[in-house]
Amino acid sequence: MARISFDRRIQFLRAQMIDDGFQSRPGDYTPFGSRLWAAKSEISDGEKFxxxxxxxxxxxxxxxxxxxxxxxxxxxxxxxxxxxxxxxxGIKEVGRRAAREFTTALVAP
Structure with a gap:
């Protein structure tokens, strides 16, 4: 694996399932697991195109x-x-259990 700078902390969020007796649906997102060090890179417009x-x-x-x-x-x-x-x-494994790469899109506030 190429040298990667893990220079920021991230928190994974997972929706809690709500069961109202008729259906199960996702509720609010809450922290899942501990904070991890991560590397971040922006996806360029050329790459998207x-x-x-x-x-x-x-x-x-x-x-x-x-x-x-x-x-x-x-x-x-x-x-x-x-x-x-x-x-x-998107989720991709990098190497054999070396790292995981998550492609993301910003959620509107």
């Missing part, structure tokens, strides 16, 4: 070291970093 997507919101990638916590993160979870909340739109 070459992938055939033009998304008006800010897209970023967060890379964290592989752990049981990072391996348990799903597409329905979110990431909180530097006061912003990001929806996870």
């Amino acid at each position: 070459s992938a055939g997507t033009i998304v008006p919101n800010l897209q970023s990638r967060f890379t964290v070291r592989w752990s049981r916590l990072s391996a348990s993160i799903e597409h329905t979870d979110r990431i909180e970093a530097e006061g912003r909340v990001y929806a996870i739109v």
Whole structure:
């Protein structure tokens, strides 16, 4: 794995399921697991264009070291970093249990 600067802290968020007796639905997002060190990189407009997507919101990638916590993160979870909340739109394993990369889109406040 190339040298990565894990220079910021992130918090994973997971929706608590609400069961009202008729259905189960996601509720509010709350912290899930402990805060982790991560590397962040912005996805360029050129990269979005070459992938055939033009998304008006800010897209970023967060890379964290592989752990049981990072391996348990799903597409329905979110990431909180530097006061912003990001929806996870893609997950990729980097190396063999070296790191996990999360492609995200900024959630409107």
